[in-house]
Amino acid sequence: MPAARPSLLVLDEVPEARAAYSFWRILADLEVISTPARDDGTPFGGADALELPAELGDAARVLAGRESHVPGEVADACAAVWEWAEQRGMPELALQFAEAAARLEPDSSARAATAGRLCRRRSERIRGTLWFRRAARLARVSHAKTAEVDFAIAHLGWGNLESDLGRFGEAEKHADKGRRAALRVGRRSLAASAYHDLMTIRIHSGRLDEAAAHARSAVAFYKPEHPRVPALAHDIAFLWACRGFFSSAAPLYDAVLPFIHLAAERVVVLANQARAAGACRDRLRYERAYQAVERLRQAGETVPASAFYHLAEGCRSFEEWNRAEQCCLLALRLAGERGNALTVAQAQQLLAGLRVRAPGDRDVVPPEGGEVDLVRESLLRKLRKHAPGARPRAVPPEKYPIEQ
Structure with a gap:
């Protein structure tokens, strides 16, 4: 260790x-x-x-x-x-x-996996890999009743860490190991987390149709009271934003904010909210989300590089070029320092677009009554049953940070 x-x-x-x-x-x-x-x-x-x-x-x-x-x-x-x-x-x-x-x-796989997850929060990815590898190994040799669950948790955490590094092929292997282990022992909530993670991997790999299929499985498997339901709603909204459905994503960003307590996660939701508002030309929501992120930053809270990137995209939609460039440069610097290859590539591409004043996002309206509308209503129903302001006594080991 x-x-x-x-x-x-x-x-x-x-x-x-x-x-x-x-x-x-x-x-x-x-x-x-x-x-x-x-x-x-x-x-x-x-x-x-x-x-x-x-x-x-x-x-x-x-x-x-x-x-x-x-x-x-x-x-x-x-x-x-x-x-x-x-x-x-x-x-x-x-x-x-x-x-x-x-x-x-x-000898505890669960303790090692928790250490790995918290290393990921600190962008200590090599250290986190060592803990997750240890957790997976301990689970595999364990004779405890929880061995398959521990194995699933270790691989889900490891897969999220690989995603941070832009190694989506490796991330997919770990997430699928976690999914199969969870299904072997009938742990639907843990299998839901695996489908959730597979969805985000597909998003970052640009395989959006496959991501949508995993999203449907995650929605079906999660119970309304599960702590990750708000995170799932956020990530499905993010998937829709990637497909241009910003006006469909916006209500979900609004709905999940009351459930997101950690500042490092709130800033990501707020940044995505600002981006969606920019695409929809909703000046009020954009400005309030931008100012909320700025207050958290000035208070010394950790802001993920991805949040600055999406905030920059929101600024671009309103042609606030100076704001957009400042946020983009912050995203580029932080992503470089934290080894987030995906955000580095996104920020570099955005910066090139800003310098030639390339236009920003444009909203796309999905078919009325189609899959997007049905999934949105299902998620909003689950969120209404999810007690506002509730926190689990302990952060469950399968709950990973909202950071896209």
Whole structure:
């Protein structure tokens, strides 16, 4: 498994100084001791030395050293920290505690896959590949009842990481392994995630008819309460936008925003909303979405390169050439830094078009009562049954970021 990351990285991310110091102390101790317990019966030097957020509850008590605990219990406490940190926009803290949990339970495929997923959020793709490869291997040799599920989750995560790198052939192989493993054990929700991922791979490969077929399977397999239903609605809207159906995509972007809590995901939805509004010449929605992205950027939130690219396309539709070029250059720089080959190619092509003032998107109206209308109504029904503002207690391992 990958060597431990420098624990000092979390100090700049946690706003409260004593909590930041406490998280760092715990991570530093986990780097150098094999069993998190001291001779005095406390794991990390005593409760008086550490101050962790009260919202962590029992996990805080375990990590603050009030009792002696076995590694599995400490791993559960670390998992509680990464879930808490991810919901609060602290991706480095989440990653480090997910990796700590994976090291405390080195035979757990699920722990390794979670570490891989959070590496992907940090654009640590080589590191993420190591974790996903380990997760898949552990699942394959496991005799646990969850072995096929763990195998599916590992390959779905690995496939998403390969997609980020523009290796869509490899991504498709991993996603299909995940699909088959999920179907072998009758896990429809996990199979839905696989169809969902296969859809996005087909989109990026330019195979839009095949993407639409996988979209239909994903809609059929997901139950309304599944946490990925809003992400699916967003991604199907994105598929329609790729086919020029921007006015059909726009209502879905509006409908999913109340369900998207992570800032790094909201900016992607907002950027796509701005692009669709640009194509439809809806100045109000475009400007509000653009300003919302700008506020998140100025607040220091991580903005994926793809969000700047789609925002630039929205700007181009309104012939706001300076805005469009600024966003495009940001997309190009960030995609280069993060190794996102797809967005690099898209941004380069867009930049060339901006410099010759090539026109932007144009809306296409699909046939009335056709497949687009039927799928949109089905998704809107599922979203109406999906409780507004609801969050799962933990981010499910098959939920990957909205980043197209």
